[in-house]
Amino acid sequence: MNPITVVSLSLLLCAAGAALLRRKVRPAVESACQGLLVRLRPHLPARVRRLARGCRHRADPAVVRSALVTAVAAAIAWAAAGTLHLPGPATAAVSATLSVQMSSHASVREGAQRLIGTLAGIGVTVAVWHTFGLTPWSVAAITGCGLAAGRLLRLGDSSVTVPLTSLGILVAGGTVTETFVWQRIAATALGIVVGAILSPLVGGMTPLERARRELARLSTEISGLLGRLGAGVRQGYDREQAAQWLARSRELSDDLEDARAAVDDLVRQARWSLTTPVTRVTPLHETLRALEHGVHQVNSVARSMFDATATPHSPVVPEQIGEVLSAAAEAFAAHATLVADPLADTSRETANLEYLLQTLRKARRQTLHKVRTEIDDTGVLVLTGSIITDIDRMAGSLERSAPALTVGVREPGPSIPAVSEVLPAVRLIWEKAKISR
Numbered sequence: 001m002n003p004i005t006v007v008s009l010s011l012l013l014c015a016a017g018a019a020l021l022r023r024k025v026r027p028a029v030e031s032a033c034q035g036l037l038v039r040l041r042p043h044l045p046a047r048v049r050r051l052a053r054g055c056r057h058r059a060d061p062a063v064v065r066s067a068l069v070t071a072v073a074a075a076i077a078w079a080a081a082g083t084l085h086l087p088g089p090a091t092a093a094v095s096a097t098l099s100v101q102m103s104s105h106a107s108v109r110e111g112a113q114r115l116i117g118t119l120a121g122i123g124v125t126v127a128v129w130h131t132f133g134l135t136p137w138s139v140a141a142i143t144g145c146g147l148a149a150g151r152l153l154r155l156g157d158s159s160v161t162v163p164l165t166s167l168g169i170l171v172a173g174g175t176v177t178e179t180f181v182w183q184r185i186a187a188t189a190l191g192i193v194v195g196a197i198l199s200p201l202v203g204g205m206t207p208l209e210r211a212r213r214e215l216a217r218l219s220t221e222i223s224g225l226l227g228r229l230g231a232g233v234r235q236g237y238d239r240e241q242a243a244q245w246l247a248r249s250r251e252l253s254d255d256l257e258d259a260r261a262a263v264d265d266l267v268r269q270a271r272w273s274l275t276t277p278v279t280r281v282t283p284l285h286e287t288l289r290a291l292e293h294g295v296h297q298v299n300s301v302a303r304s305m306f307d308a309t310a311t312p313h314s315p316v317v318p319e320q321i322g323e324v325l326s327a328a329a330e331a332f333a334a335h336a337t338l339v340a341d342p343l344a345d346t347s348r349e350t351a352n353l354e355y356l357l358q359t360l361r362k363a364r365r366q367t368l369h370k371v372r373t374e375i376d377d378t379g380v381l382v383l384t385g386s387i388i389t390d391i392d393r394m395a396g397s398l399e400r401s402a403p404a405l406t407v408g409v410r411e412p413g414p415s416i417p418a419v420s421e422v423l424p425a426v427r428l429i430w431e432k433a434k435i436s437r
Helices: 001-045 045-058 059-081 089-099 102-132 134-152 156-172 180-197 206-235 239-272 278-310 321-340 344-374 378-398 419-436
Strands: none
Touching: 001 059, 001 180, 059 089, 059 180, 089 180, 102 134, 102 180, 206 239, 206 278, 206 321, 239 278, 278 321, 278 378, 321 344, 321 378, 344 378
16 A cells, blocks of 8 residues: 555544544543542541542653653554655654644644744854854854744744754754755655644644633632632731732632633634634623733732731721622632533523622622721721722622723734634525525
């Protein structure tokens, strides 16, 4: 059989196997393993349980999964290059190793940049080598020109591929022939294809699922911190606790960056995807902006509570604020549930969120009334107004009514229509054609 046919069929089989593993086999295996552990855990010796618990805490499942997928991708790329009789199977293995990303779209994007870098590196080597020969000065010129070419081509982190390819050619020696160029390109492209096929197994979820998970996790973290702030105000807190809460509120910026990266990857993927319409991405982008404002507001509240304990003679946060903070925490928890599960009853979850926001506003009005009637200290009133303003902004962000959410919004760029968008139009045209007949 033709080697190209063998490799093509093998890669198609790998793609089908990867899709089956991600969608069917992996959830079933995880469920079976959890059930088995529940049954075996009571019968295991305490020492074995402690050892298993320690291994689970020390080993990052994402790192282990990424290592396994990358190793398999390198092996498959090497075997495919050998089947195609390419002289540089190591190039295909290296390309596959570097191409394994969190999603197929990210893998193809990074791989395309690397392929362009390979072509640029070959071009720089041919130009400099044939002009100046092989000298220390020409090696320096090849490296410098390669980096400059990578920057000019806007390859990002893949800019280093240009000088690496150039120096790799010098290590290989010999002359750069047309056959050598095409073999190098073919090996690199083969590695990119293998990496793109196996990349979905790294994250175990689609870009859309990953974006939802990160947004829900961020909303949950905000809810948890607001709950701790509310409990602290009601029960009393000291400077050390306030410092911990303030530090945690600042760490939310890292969670926000993870969510932003997931949504940005989804936006880039949706522009070229045939299955993910851009209309499904827009609500998640709006959710990201709302949570971004929520992170800033909860940081402001934590800062106000810390200053109240750290600054001498500063006003004390009234305990009535605790009820409002707890209500805001419940609203963010409901928002996390709404974002996390796309198959949930959206109308019911949305109604629950609206009810909790109404409860939050009711608690806000009652708290303001109590503080104004029970407290005479102007400093406490000003501090209460500042915290209440932050909570009002949180509520406005969650219900998408805050005017600040519309500032700086960019319309999505041109994209390929998804199948779900094209089929209704095709069906309508077909029905009109049948009627006209």
